[in-house]
Amino acid sequence: MATKPKPLQVGGLIAAVIALVVPMLIEIPDLSESGERILGVFLMAVVLWVTEAIPLFATAALIIFLEIVLISDQAIWGLPAGDPTTGYAAFFATLAHPVLMLFLGGFFLAEGANKYSLDRTMAKVLLRPFGSKPASIALGIMLITAVFSMFMSNTATTATMLAVVLPVIATLEPSDRFRAGLVLSVPIAANVGGIGTPVGTPPNAIAVGSLADAGIDISFAKWMGLAVPLMLILLVAAWQVIVRLFPTNQDQLEVAIEGDFDRSPSAWVLYAVFALTVGLWLTEPFHGITSSVVGFIPVVVLLGTGVFGSRDLQAMPWHVLWLVAGGIALGIGVTSSGLDQWIIAQVSWERLAAGVLAGALALTALLMSTVISNSAAANLLIPIGLTLALSPAVDVDPVAAGFFIAVGASLAMALPVSTPPNAIAYSAGTISTRDLAIVGAIVGVIGWLLFVFVGPVLWDLVGLELA
Amino acid sequence: MTDERFVILCAAAESALAGALRSVVDMLTDHQFDVEALFDDEELHQRLDELDEDDIRVPLVLASDRVGEVDGITALAALRHRPSVRGVRTLLVTRRLDEAGDAVGDGAIDAFVPVPWDQQVLEETIDHLITGYLIEEDPAALEQVPEIVDVELLSHAFTRAEERGRSARVQLEAARRGLLAHTELSDDEVEEAMVREIEAILDHPDPQVYPAGTLLLESGQEVDGITIVLDGQINLSLDVEGTETSFHVRTAGRILGILALAHHEPALFTARAVTDVTAIPLTVDQLDDALQRSSTLSGLFMSVLLRSMVRRIRRSVELRIDLDEARQAIAAERDQLALALQQLDQAQSQLIEQEKMALLGQLVAGVAHELNNPIAAILRATDYIEEDITSLTTRHPESQRLTDTLIGALHAEPVSTRTERAQRRELAGALGDDVLAGRLVHAGITTRADVDRLFAGVPEPAKDDLLTSVEAYRRLGTAIRNLRTGGRRIEGLVGSLRSYARRPEDTANDVDVREGLDETLLLLGHRMREITVERRYDPVPMIAARAGELNQVWTNLIVNAIQVMEGPGTLEVVTDVPEPGFVRVQVIDSGPGIPPEDVERIFDLAFTTKQGRVDFGLGLGLRIALDIVTRHHGVIEVDSVPGRTAFSVTLPVGNTTEGGVAE
Amino acid sequence: MSDVFILVVEDEPEVRDAIARDLEPFTAVFRIEVAEDAADAREAMAELRSGGNEVAIVLADHLLPGEHGTDFLIALHQDPDTQAIRKVLITGQAGHEDTIRAINEANLNHYITKPWDAERLQSVVSDELTEWVIENAESVLPYVSVLDGPRLMDTLRNRPWKH
Incomplete structure (x- = not known):
């Protein structure tokens, strides 16, 4: 619905135009013409993604368009000779980047799970072993949410799990703090769980995609190897925080989720495809089939068997893919225009220790994501992070840089607006901003410490190579 | 001759x-x-x-x-x-x-x-x-x-x-000329004459006594003489297919066996003495001898014989006629029975209806009585709550404002929603906050001046708290007021119901018809929201009547009026004195009217003017009204044109205990 | 900021107060408007709509002075502008016929008989408002805390990207 533009939006648009134009008008030393142009695009993206003057995906589309008309071989205003140019097809190609195909596979699995209520039924089955003690139920809900969130969108997972949780809290006294705890456990777990796989959340995909463009392939299994152990530790820590901050005097809780596994042929097709796809993703090191290719299997099979029709296809969250594509395109622009070199040249990076830089990138992502979209933050930070990491001057692993930025973006959950799961849970009304801020901040900080400082040690111990 | x-x-x-x-x-x-x-x-x-x-x-x-x-x-x-x-x-x-x-x-x-x-x-x-x-x-x-x-x-x-x-x-001459055969001497007289003649001729033979039960003649037996009965009763019977059928004793006559003898046939009937019988048995020879000796006797004998035959023939004709008459009587009786049954049916359904109404009346009266205590408790409790809340409010730190609010709410007249909206609009204009204006108006603060007075000296941050308190007290006051209004309405309804549905009355009391009409209109009020009711009551005297029954008349007439109007309309209820000693009540509706051809039939049982719609209400209700009015020696008249149908009930004042005009 | 309204049409002030009071749990998100008859209800709706507000549900008494509640709801249903509004008939004594007519012609969503039970009234209104939100609201999130949370979550789960 077209509504009156808010002041922030109007201001954002004006600022965006200024941010785009100014770097092109003033002469920036040591920066090529195309570098100046992409700097303008970059700054404009910052403004638009922060202010959300236009939708995030629209900004992404605008980025691709501007890059084509400003710095590609199709540039409207010709670039000075010697400036690096990129074929315009490269920018369009970001819309079908392999990592988006991986993500699309995730969408198909998630939509299928939703369509056949696989998620809800699984939640019931998986929740059973956790008994009826409030604390263990909270743990169960968090683990299930996290696992779902690894393969489904954090938002869908949150909605699914809140539908399970809301009837449970309705049985509790209104004064019972555990109501808030249980509601909080869902978005926290969804956010944390998103870290677990490349398809868990868009920042992961942006990181994987950008690394791939830089020639570094991260397999599905490798990402999980890096992320899952730490994610589980963080989840348990978050659980403890919630259980301690939101105690209950109830001994027992009643959890009822109706429904049985769908046994129709279509459902069986879905189950099989689900198992096959996830199985292939986890076993990539053994068969070497790229996860993006595997991700296309559910697309082909589910469409081919008629399990999904055109309506299902239209219902896919394509705009998320566009957003990711916009981030990747921005990265290509930064790299290809030479802007990356210029940025590196501006700071004496040698003074910074390698670990400090990675930690700083994660922290920046965390702080930025707290107020703007995780994906937008990742889109903005990953090109810069990878630029730094790929620079010989800076001693930091590119994989670590991309990974930490993605993780940092996922750890931002201190405000209702930080992530869609937070917004959903907050709307349920039983949690206050303060509850969310406290728990979100604690979990964010623990997560940051865990990944930045414990992570490398752990990876060393198990012999996991980053690159 | x-x-x-x-x-x-x-x-x-x-x-x-x-x-x-x-x-x-x-x-x-x-x-x-x-x-x-x-x-x-x-x-x-x-x-x-x-x-x-x-x-x-x-x-x-x-x-x-x-x-x-x-x-x-x-x-x-x-x-x-x-x-x-x-x-x-x-x-x-x-x-x-x-x-x-x-x-x-x-x-x-x-x-x-x-x-x-x-x-x-x-x-x-x-x-x-x-x-x-x-x-x-x-x-x-x-x-x-x-x-x-x-x-x-x-x-x-x-x-x-x-x-x-x-x-x-x-005697001689009469017998000789066969006079007896065609005079209308009774059978008894002829027989008597013959008996005396035989006795005279046979020189008074000794009569024999047959004890009760003696078989004098048996059906089917050859007869070898006659028996002359002098005294006692004989029963004649005939064995028809195993069943012994008795004939009247009178049929017997005093001379037994005469027909059988004359025709040389076996006896048709069985003759048995019912009481002790004195009789003279006479053999064929004796009879023959006597007949030879007396021409008078032979004449008499012929006459008796003839009469016996005539009697039997007549009897058989009579039987046939009897049978025919019996058939006709049965048919007539059957028709009468059917008619009676139909009338009984009608009477019964009417009785059941009346009985139902009476029972319902008792039930309603009983329930109304039972409702008295709870409603009294509710109304009293409302008073206590009001007292205690008011007293508690005076202890509140903001007592003045809150007490004002509470008392204002307790005594406020309900405001129309239009007015309330207009007030809100105005206040919203003054305050620039629609939501706040809505809250304030709802809390009874309707003008800018009221708002300023309310918030006078209240620091900005405390205003919302104060308003919340005021709202709560306003709602409390409104709730108590609503409780009281509702309670009083129930109380009024209960009162009306009790007097309306009085227990069945055996005797007439002094009744003011206007009271009954008002009660009825009150009780039917829920069905008359779309109807404009005009009451025009001339002063009318008390009449001697059974109030409960009259209420039923008013109810039936008014319900009928409501039903025929089928929606918006005007109901006039008029009382007046058409002539001294009478009171008239008119119930006039603005419905479509009753077609002239139907006016005659509207009091018939189960008459409806619409085919297939039995719930039209005409019929039984009006019929019952008519019955009640008739019992009160009154009349119901109908005057109907499209758009105006008037039912007039005129009742005599009768023997009231006090005269004069009721006020 | 436009508000979403619950409109109560009832002629008796006491009953109106009581219904409005019973609907207070919804006032965290919705606002309540009252009207005493059908004509008044139309005025109120016109005023609300001209202020950019929306009416999500109308609860109308059957026996109103003038136009019946049933007929008012039927008229609402026939007007494309107001067709989406959820319609609840509150009836003291509406005959079977009236109710059936309302269901058939006004697409009546529910009817409640007087005297009503606050909990039942709230659950009916909650269900109807939930339905309205799912069909009409841009985002279901603001309503989760007041209405049927699990159902709204289901909606969210089925269209997770629209919020």
């Missing part, structure tokens, strides 16, 4: 009367007698002399009150002394009944007939007199004039013949 001539003389002063008498006598005698009119006493005697010379008998002389120079009685009495007319019967046709009565008592005249005479009485009297004359003076002539013979008199003559020792001639 000689053709004797008889002359009957009519003596009367007035020729008209004499002519009239003559015409009567003419008709009566079927011209067997010559009838002559005479107008003078002398003329009478002269004619009598002439007739005597010609040896013509005069059995009867009629006279009116005046015959020539003398009065009727004198003229007739004089005839007693004329030897030539020995035994002549005299009849006076008179207006002077007392004198005539005395004259008959003295034997001066034989009979009188009052003027104006009854034709039949005159005929019978004349028959009687002539028969009496003939029996005494010329029994043989009886045969010539069977039409006029007084049979009863003749029978008497027969039965008394022996005792009186005279008239043997009469």
Whole structure:
């Protein structure tokens, strides 16, 4: 619905135009013409993604368009000779980047799970072993949410799990703090769980995609190897925080989720495809089939068997893919225009220790994501992070840089607006901003410490190579 | 048989009367007698002399009150002394009944007939007199004039013949001429005569006594004689397909076996003595012997035989007729029963309806009574809550504002939603905050000045708290007020219900019809939201009536009016005094009206003006109303044109305990 | 900021107060407007809509002075502008016929008989508002805390990207 533009939006648009134009008008030393142009695009993206003057995906589309008309071989205003140019097809190609195909596979699995209520039924089955003690139920809900969130969108997972949780809290006294705890456990777990796989959340995909463009392939299994152990530790820590901050005097809780596994042929097709796809993703090191290719299997099979029709296809969250594509395109622009070199040249990076830089990138992502979209933050930070990491001057692993930025973006959950799961849970009304801020901040900080400082040690111990 | 001539003389002063008498006598005698009119006493005697010379008998002389120079009685009495007319019967046709009565008592005249005479009485009297004359003076002539013979008199003559020792001639002659066969002597008399004749001929044989239960004659048995029953009762029965059917004792007659004997057939009936029976058994030989010896007996025997046969034939014809009549009677009875059943059905459904209404009335009265206590408790509790809340509020730190709010809410009149919205709009304009304005108006703070007063001296941050408190107190006050309003409404309804649905009344009380109408309108109020009710009550006197029943009349009429209007309309309820001693109630609706052809039928049971719609309400309700009004000696009238139908109930004031006009 | 309204049409002030009070749990998100008859209700709706507000549900008494509640709801249903509004008939004594007519012609979503039970009224209104939100609201999130949370979550789960 077209509504009156808010002041922030109007201001954002004006600022965006200024941010785009100014770097092109003033002469920036040591920066090529195309570098100046992409700097303008970059700054404009910052403004638009922060202010959300236009939708995030629209900004992404605008980025691709501007890059084509400003710095590609199709540039409207010709670039000075010697400036690096990129074929315009490269920018369009970001819309079908392999990592988006991986993500699309995730969408198909998630939509299928939703369509056949696989998620809800699984939640019931998986929740059973956790008994009826409030604390263990909270743990169960968090683990299930996290696992779902690894393969489904954090938002869908949150909605699914809140539908399970809301009837449970309705049985509790209104004064019972555990109501808030249980509601909080869902978005926290969804956010944390998103870290677990490349398809868990868009920042992961942006990181994987950008690394791939830089020639570094991260397999599905490798990402999980890096992320899952730490994610589980963080989840348990978050659980403890919630259980301690939101105690209950109830001994027992009643959890009822109706429904049985769908046994129709279509459902069986879905189950099989689900198992096959996830199985292939986890076993990539053994068969070497790229996860993006595997991700296309559910697309082909589910469409081919008629399990999904055109309506299902239209219902896919394509705009998320566009957003990711916009981030990747921005990265290509930064790299290809030479802007990356210029940025590196501006700071004496040698003074910074390698670990400090990675930690700083994660922290920046965390702080930025707290107020703007995780994906937008990742889109903005990953090109810069990878630029730094790929620079010989800076001693930091590119994989670590991309990974930490993605993780940092996922750890931002201190405000209702930080992530869609937070917004959903907050709307349920039983949690206050303060509850969310406290728990979100604690979990964010623990997560940051865990990944930045414990992570490398752990990876060393198990012999996991980053690159 | 000689053709004797008889002359009957009519003596009367007035020729008209004499002519009239003559015409009567003419008709009566079927011209067997010559009838002559005479107008003078002398003329009478002269004619009598002439007739005597010609040896013509005069059995009867009629006279009116005046015959020539003398009065009727004198003229007739004089005839007693004329030897030539020995035994002549005299009849006076008179207006002077007392004198005539005395004259008959003295034997001066034989009979009188009052003027104006009854034709039949005159005929019978004349028959009687002539028969009496003939029996005494010329029994043989009886045969010539069977039409006029007084049979009863003749029978008497027969039965008394022996005792009186005279008239043997009469018997003999009568029997010889077979008179008995065609006179109308009763069977009993003929049988009696035969019995006596047999007894005489057989020299009084000893009767035998048969104890009760004795079988005198058996069906199907050959009969070898007859049995003459002198005393006791006989039962005749017939065995029909194994069932013994009894016939009336009278059918038996006194001579058993006579028919069977005559036809040489087995007995048809079984005859059994019911009581001890005294009878003379007679063998065929004895009977035969007796018949040989007496021609009188043979005549009598033939007569009895004939009568027995006639009796049997008549009996069979009668039976057939009886059967036919019985069939018709059964059919008629069946029709009557069906009709009665139908009427009973109607009466029953009406009764059930009335009974239901009565029961419902009792139930309602009972429930209304039971509701008294809880509603009283609610209303009292409302008062207590109000007191306590008010007292608690005065202790609140913001007591003044809150008490004002509370009391304001308690006594506020409900505001129309339009007004409230207008106030909100205005206040929103002044404050620039629609939501706040809505809250304030809802809390009873409707103007900018009120708002300023409310928030005077209240620091900004505390304003919201204050408003929340004010809202709560306002709602509290409104809730208490609503509780009270609702409670009072129930109280009023309960009161109305109780007086409306009084227990069944046996006696009439003084009733003001306007009270009943108001109660009815109140109770039916929920059905009349779209209807404009106009009450026009002239002062009317109390009437003696059963209030509960009248309420039912009002209810039925008003419900009917509501139903026919089917939506918005105007209901007029009018009371007035059409004439002294009466009260009239009119219920007038603005409905479509009743078609003229239906007006007659609207009080019929179950009449509806719409086909297929039985719930139209006309019919039973109106019928019950009519019944009640009729019981109160009142009338219901209907006057209907499209758009205006008036039901008028006019009731007599009756015996009220206090007179005067009720206010 | 436009508000979403619950409109109560009832002629008796006491009953109106009581219904409005019973609907207070919804006031965290919705606002309540009252009207005493059908004409008044139309005025109120016109005023609300001209202020950019929306009416999500109308609860109308059957026996209103003038136009019946049933007829009012039917008229609402026939107007494309107001067709989406959820319609609840509150009836003291509406005959079977009236109710059936309302269901058939007004697409009546629910009917409640007087005297009503607050909990039942709230659950009916909650269900109807939930339905309205799912069909009409841009985002279901603001309503989760007041209405049927699990159902709204289901909606969210089925269209997770629209919020």
